Amino acid sequence: MKITIDNNSVYCYTNSRDIDSDKPSIVFIHGSGMDHTVWTLAARHFARHGNNVIAVDLPGHGRSAGAALENIAAMADWLKKVLDALKVEATAVVGHSLGSLIALDFSARYASRARALVMVGTIVPMPVSDAILEACKNNDHSAYDMLTQYGLSKRHQYGGNRSSGIWMVGSSLRLYERSKPGALYHDMNACNEYQCGLERARAVECPVLMVLGSEDRLTPVRGTRPLQEALNHPEVSVLPGAGHTLMMEAPNALLDALHRVL
Amino acid sequence: MSAPDYPGLDTLALHAGSQPDPATGARATPIYQSASFCFPDSDYAASLFNIERAGHVYSRLSNPTNAVLEERIAALEDGVGAIATASGQAALTLAIMTLMGAGSHIVAAAALYGGSHNLLAYTLPRLGIETTFVDARDPQAFASAIQDNTRLVFAETVGNPGLDVLNIPEVAAVAHKAGLPLMVDSTFTTPYLIKPFEHGADIIMHSATKFLSGHGIVIGGLLVDGGRFDWDASGKFPTLTEPYAGFHNLVFSEEFGPAAFIQRARKEGLRDFGACMSPTTAFHILQGIETLGLRMSRHVENTRSVVEFLAQQEHVSRIGYPELEGHPDQPLAAALLPKGCGAVFSFDLKGGRDAGIAFVDALNLFSHLANVGDAKSLVIHPASTTHHRMDAAALAAGGIGEGTIRLSIGLEDPRDLMADLKQGLRAAGKVAAKQTVTS
Numbered sequence: 001m002k003i004t005i006d007n008n009s010v011y012c013y014t015n016s017r018d019i020d021s022d023k024p025s026i027v028f029i030h031g032s033g034m035d036h037t038v039w040t041l042a043a044r045h046f047a048r049h050g051n052n053v054i055a056v057d058l059p060g061h062g063r064s065a066g067a068a069l070e071n072i073a074a075m076a077d078w079l080k081k082v083l084d085a086l087k088v089e090a091t092a093v094v095g096h097s098l099g100s101l102i103a104l105d106f107s108a109r110y111a112s113r114a115r116a117l118v119m120v121g122t123i124v125p126m127p128v129s130d131a132i133l134e135a136c137k138n139n140d141h142s143a144y145d146m147l148t149q150y151g152l153s154k155r156h157q158y159g160g161n162r163s164s165g166i167w168m169v170g171s172s173l174r175l176y177e178r179s180k181p182g183a184l185y186h187d188m189n190a191c192n193e194y195q196c197g198l199e200r201a202r203a204v205e206c207p208v209l210m211v212l213g214s215e216d217r218l219t220p221v222r223g224t225r226p227l228q229e230a231l232n233h234p235e236v237s238v239l240p241g242a243g244h245t246l247m248m249e250a251p252n253a254l255l256d257a258l259h260r261v262l
Numbered sequence: 263m264s265a266p267d268y269p270g271l272d273t274l275a276l277h278a279g280s281q282p283d284p285a286t287g288a289r290a291t292p293i294y295q296s297a298s299f300c301f302p303d304s305d306y307a308a309s310l311f312n313i314e315r316a317g318h319v320y321s322r323l324s325n326p327t328n329a330v331l332e333e334r335i336a337a338l339e340d341g342v343g344a345i346a347t348a349s350g351q352a353a354l355t356l357a358i359m360t361l362m363g364a365g366s367h368i369v370a371a372a373a374l375y376g377g378s379h380n381l382l383a384y385t386l387p388r389l390g391i392e393t394t395f396v397d398a399r400d401p402q403a404f405a406s407a408i409q410d411n412t413r414l415v416f417a418e419t420v421g422n423p424g425l426d427v428l429n430i431p432e433v434a435a436v437a438h439k440a441g442l443p444l445m446v447d448s449t450f451t452t453p454y455l456i457k458p459f460e461h462g463a464d465i466i467m468h469s470a471t472k473f474l475s476g477h478g479i480v481i482g483g484l485l486v487d488g489g490r491f492d493w494d495a496s497g498k499f500p501t502l503t504e505p506y507a508g509f510h511n512l513v514f515s516e517e518f519g520p521a522a523f524i525q526r527a528r529k530e531g532l533r534d535f536g537a538c539m540s541p542t543t544a545f546h547i548l549q550g551i552e553t554l555g556l557r558m559s560r561h562v563e564n565t566r567s568v569v570e571f572l573a574q575q576e577h578v579s580r581i582g583y584p585e586l587e588g589h590p591d592q593p594l595a596a597a598l599l600p601k602g603c604g605a606v607f608s609f610d611l612k613g614g615r616d617a618g619i620a621f622v623d624a625l626n627l628f629s630h631l632a633n634v635g636d637a638k639s640l641v642i643h644p645a646s647t648t649h650h651r652m653d654a655a656a657l658a659a660g661g662i663g664e665g666t667i668r669l670s671i672g673l674e675d676p677r678d679l680m681a682d683l684k685q686g687l688r689a690a691g692k693v694a695a696k697q698t699v700t701s
Contacts, residue, residue: 037519041313045312045314045315075319155461157269164528165328165332165336167343167526170336170342174490179522255309
């Protein structure tokens with residue numbers, strides 16, 4: 001489905017269904033340099049189970065036009081405009097990595113619109129190394145290499161995908177390679193500069209689920225304690241063996257975890 | 263922070279796609295010889311059928327042993343994904359059926375494996391798919407042959423049997439300019455000698471029966487998706503970019519992005535045409551791939567010895583090995599195939615067809631059969647066997663003469679190979695001498 005926000009075309013994957021105001025809604029937000037396709041399995045699942053699913057492409061990503069937004073608050077404000085345009089009132093908000101910060105910010109500042117918050121592969125604050133930022137800024141392929149290699153658990157560097165025949169390293173690289181110049185830098189920089197996350201977390205009122213990978217090297221489980229303490233009794237699900245790219249590395253376990261709040 | 267090196271080919275050949283078996287801890291990839299797989303409950307079953315969960319339903323569509331092989335070749339080729347098929351021919355057919363239907367057109371190199379030529383020249387026209395064959399060495403010929411209804415450019419990395427080296431970057435550029443993907447058959451080269459995606463190819467097929475296996479005990483094919491071709495931007499591939507009624511109006515490029523092609527091939531082509539690989543075959547191919555680097559290195563080393571030997575023989579009129587000075591593809595081979603041009607090549611004997619037959623019949627160590635890429639050395643006379651359905655013009659276009667001999671050099675001691683070849687050359691020489699006296 002395509003809509004127009006701020007004069008730019010915005011793509012939302014809805015499983016080819018119209019939004020039904022009588023159904024509960026779930027919004028899925030991708031991570032840095034990615035697009036809606038990372039959520040295909042989960043979106044298909046919850047669509048079949050009677051939900052409106054809305055997997056967005058952020059501005060300047062995937063099939064959405066315009067320039068990438070430069071900070072998390074702007075992205076959360078943009079998400080509210082998308083939901084307004086779709087006439088979606090309250091929704092569950094599911095985000096991965098960058099998307100988890102957008103979901104957090106949205107849930108805190110537009111509390112009446114968030115019925116559940118799911119933060120996948122997350123940490124607050126979410127600092128990004130100078131090496132990655134610099135490579136992203138230069139649109140250098142080494143940024144894709146670093147994010148792919150550190151994004152997968154060490155074990156999954158060698159594959160073992162549950163989805164038949166799909167090579168996770170190649171899939172991750174091809175998605176990054178498709179990102180528009182500058183988009184990945186804006187995304188990573190927005191993560192790096194988001195300093196009010198814990199404050200926002202304390203303002204969240206809806207039920208919260210955190211889904212973490214036990215082998216995540218970008219947003220390691222051990223660093224999530226401040227976020228867990230700031231949120232109001234979040235459910236925490238740690239998926240064994242998975243790294244940061246949970247939708248690829250542990251699609252079935254992630255789906256089972258999502259059912260705890262969705 | 264900097265990116266660590268990706269695992270090397272020899273490491274991926276042993277490990278990619280496999281984990282210790284979760285059920286038993288078995289280190290070797292088990293053979294999951296099961297037609298189907300149990301569902302824990304009805305909703306789980308529905309979610310597998312509707313592509314919501316990852317898992318296996320029925321071994322025509324996917325199988326845990328095959329999945330390891332598929333991931334391994336995708337890793338070795340640096341693609342997004344792969345499908346194991348019943349044969350190399352099945353892989354080629356699957357790719358074509360995924361991309362096009364009646365009324366479509368293919369531009370293919372004239373220098374092709376005879377089986378591929380049969381499919382394109384004789385069988386597909388019955389289904390409304392025509393092919394124009396062009397000189398593999400001329401990228402402009404590919405460009406000139408492209409029509410409005412062309413949907414694929416296809417060639418071998420090195421042509422069978424003449425080893426015409428495909429200028430992949432230039433032919434890929436021609437294809438991409440026309441909004442078309444380039445598919446290459448990399449059976450002769452394997453990812454050890456060249457990684458076609460790095461040079462611009464979009465889809466790779468293999469006959470895994472050959473060097474990938476090395477043992478010559480199974481038939482199998484592999485189809486690999488590079489994931490870089492933009493099907494939406496091309497606008498010529500409705501099977502990938504428009505709703506598919508056969509799967510609840512799924513749009514593959516929309517839902518699977520870079521993996522649109524390989525997902526459609528599995529969800530439709532493997533499902534409907536059914537040319538799947540047996541899990542036992544996948545297991546055997548995996549055993550071969552584990553030693554791919556070691557074997558290919560030795561194959562090339564032995565081939566260079568044999569080529570050097572043949573170049574000194576008076577009864578040999580031509581050797582088609584691109585590393586030789588004077589070969590038309592020598593500079594291109596040096597650029598694209600620095601580790602070697604493989605272990606299959608052809609040469610011409612003085613004395614034509616009769617000399618060729620005498621040569622083949624006099625060999626003992628070389629096995630006379632229709633295959634290549636075995637650990638054992640092989641020989642065949644293409645004009646009377648693998649390419650016998652091609653007429654004289656097609657044979658000539660493919661670089662095959664009446665006296666052309668194709669060798670596939672194995673892993674034996676090269677001194678023994680050369681001793682055997684000497685016997686064949688003596689027999690061929692006698693025939694050539696008789697012809698000289700007669701004339």
